[in-house]
Amino acid sequence: MNRSLICGLAAGVALIGLGVAGSRRSDAPARGREPGSFAVRNVRVFDGARTIERTTVVVRGGSIVGVGDPLPAGIEIVEGGGRTLLPGLIDAHTHAFGDALSRALIFGVTAELDMFTDHRLARTMREEQARPGGAAARADLFSAGTLVTAPGGHGTEYGLPVPTLASAADAQAFVDARLAEGSDYIKIVYDDGSAYGLRLPTIDRKTLKAAIDAARARDRLALVHIGTQRAAEEAIAAGASGLIHLFADTPASEGFAGRAKRAGVFVVPTLTVIQSSSGTPGSGPLRGDARIEPFLNGAERAALGTSFPARAGSTLDPRHAADAVRRLRAAGVPLLAGTDAPNPGTAHGASMHRELELLVEAGLTPEEALASATSVPARVFGFDDRGRIAPGLRADLLLVEGDPTRDVLATRDIVAVWKRGVRIERRPAEAETAAGAPAAATGEISDFDDGETRAAFGGGWQVSTDARMGGASEASMRVVGNGATGTNGALEVTGAIAAGAPYPWAGAMFFPAATPMAPADLSNFKEIVFWARGDGREYSLMVFATRLGPVPATYSFTAGAEWREFVVPFPALSGLDGSDIRGVLFSAGTGAGAFRFAIDEVRLR
Numbered sequence: 001m002n003r004s005l006i007c008g009l010a011a012g013v014a015l016i017g018l019g020v021a022g023s024r025r026s027d028a029p030a031r032g033r034e035p036g037s038f039a040v041r042n043v044r045v046f047d048g049a050r051t052i053e054r055t056t057v058v059v060r061g062g063s064i065v066g067v068g069d070p071l072p073a074g075i076e077i078v079e080g081g082g083r084t085l086l087p088g089l090i091d092a093h094t095h096a097f098g099d100a101l102s103r104a105l106i107f108g109v110t111a112e113l114d115m116f117t118d119h120r121l122a123r124t125m126r127e128e129q130a131r132p133g134g135a136a137a138r139a140d141l142f143s144a145g146t147l148v149t150a151p152g153g154h155g156t157e158y159g160l161p162v163p164t165l166a167s168a169a170d171a172q173a174f175v176d177a178r179l180a181e182g183s184d185y186i187k188i189v190y191d192d193g194s195a196y197g198l199r200l201p202t203i204d205r206k207t208l209k210a211a212i213d214a215a216r217a218r219d220r221l222a223l224v225h226i227g228t229q230r231a232a233e234e235a236i237a238a239g240a241s242g243l244i245h246l247f248a249d250t251p252a253s254e255g256f257a258g259r260a261k262r263a264g265v266f267v268v269p270t271l272t273v274i275q276s277s278s279g280t281p282g283s284g285p286l287r288g289d290a291r292i293e294p295f296l297n298g299a300e301r302a303a304l305g306t307s308f309p310a311r312a313g314s315t316l317d318p319r320h321a322a323d324a325v326r327r328l329r330a331a332g333v334p335l336l337a338g339t340d341a342p343n344p345g346t347a348h349g350a351s352m353h354r355e356l357e358l359l360v361e362a363g364l365t366p367e368e369a370l371a372s373a374t375s376v377p378a379r380v381f382g383f384d385d386r387g388r389i390a391p392g393l394r395a396d397l398l399l400v401e402g403d404p405t406r407d408v409l410a411t412r413d414i415v416a417v418w419k420r421g422v423r424i425e426r427r428p429a430e431a432e433t434a435a436g437a438p439a440a441a442t443g444e445i446s447d448f449d450d451g452e453t454r455a456a457f458g459g460g461w462q463v464s465t466d467a468r469m470g471g472a473s474e475a476s477m478r479v480v481g482n483g484a485t486g487t488n489g490a491l492e493v494t495g496a497i498a499a500g501a502p503y504p505w506a507g508a509m510f511f512p513a514a515t516p517m518a519p520a521d522l523s524n525f526k527e528i529v530f531w532a533r534g535d536g537r538e539y540s541l542m543v544f545a546t547r548l549g550p551v552p553a554t555y556s557f558t559a560g561a562e563w564r565e566f567v568v569p570f571p572a573l574s575g576l577d578g579s580d581i582r583g584v585l586f587s588a589g590t591g592a593g594a595f596r597f598a599i600d601e602v603r604l605r
Helices: 009-015 100-106 119-130 168-181 205-217 229-237 256-263 271-277 284-288 298-304 318-331 350-361 366-372 375-380 408-412 438-442
Strands: 038-046 051-060 063-067 077-079 083-087 089-094 109-114 140-143 186-189 222-225 397-401 414-419 444-446 460-465 474-480 490-497 505-511 527-534 538-545 553-558 564-569 581-589 593-604
Touching (some): 089 100, 089 375, 119 140, 490 581, 505 538
Parallel strands (some): 038 077, 038 083, 109 140
Antiparallel strands (some): 051 063, 527 593
16 A cells, blocks of 8 residues: 655645645744644634534643633644644554555544554554654554465465464464564454455354454454455454444345444444445545645556456445445444555545545534544544544644535645644645656666766665565675676675565665655656676566555566666556556565675666
């Protein structure tokens, strides 16, 4: 998974935070008031479990201090007439990296429960959000960190080194290692890929139970990723705390929901991504919704129109998953809203509004669907500071026009989002990069002839190394003379790759958007062109894109003693079309030791 992007400044100024120009009352924060303090009056409140038709909610210092209390004097007032105030949404199944969490917050998701990302990134995120006022501009993250999977199993296909579990005897040590890394809960993959027309190794039933028992022995939730009804039944029988997908390979058996209820499990159905896995873009309808569309960036629009490829042998039918939801709801099994963003057909934050719609279509009432995205995940995961609107809780809040307790689509009509009482500035995505977009028209990135490392557009060049992932590789960059075609300058990158890093790299990275690792739409170009020379080592051009998740597309080249021009078509980079490029990295890697290379005349064509 990820996000943030392109075009329309004049319209953006008129639309900031309010949707369609002229269609809303002004709720601009008053100047000079106490930060994180305000009151929403005459508002309908869904408090996480029930609806209060008309009341006042008072926030001070980032916390809710009153519901139904008289208005205090001298506090900022937000008008709530005709609107509904909700707890901030909690997405119970994502994969977070890049700008995923800031993009999620734009759409009212104030916390994400990540089910597999780099544990070092997750630790950094936790540390930031634990500080006073920390992580005010992004959703909070809770994470499984490294998943539990078999050698060659799901989770190992992305090209990154992933520790694997081969036997039940090693389960406790494996789980303890994940907890030492900081995992908030344990995710276990029990999926052979058969429902999707794939063949994947997976752990056996004995190892499954051992991993579940190991998590429970440390008082942690054991969450099991399943793909078939058979795997779901076996995970429940083994003592899973929860299932973090529903099956869609067969109709739910008569006794399935009852067994789930008796076992005390919860379920995150992820109906959106099940649709995408069946060949239909799960969140595709969001692209035509005027309440959501202006806030989608170009990469998100592209992602919402995609799905997983149809595979021979797939047995998926989303109707089976929807029917299972109906049965689970009738049996009283806790259901949690989760999107599995940023898989095909999904986008962080935005897809939660589609997931709520699909849950209602599957039989939940609107109030039950809203609870599945607020109080239910908070209760299940033990978050006692959020998920409800009540005195003493965090003021993570979402204000929408209309009444989503009757029409759940009203969650899309966002008036305001607060994180710890601080109002988030919501800009239409086009406005965010309008100033930088025209500069990309020529395709020129950098020729370095002015002696500077700046670029013609985007966020410029930065040194990037594996230090952010626990490595010790080093790099530096400077502009030198004797450019590729006899010009004044080139960018020289020197450093050393340190042994022992799980995935080593060091080099120089160009960001095409103003915000590092935010996606930019470069689809009007077909290829990346550059010149290079160096010490004769093999180097890599690594292109990061939203659709690729955390793993870049890679093109290898040898930087010899003489300048040489390289032309790399976007399709040669894992089939990219240029529409969601987040970063372009020129890097040394693999073999340890010192390196030196230079690049010049970097451009798009």
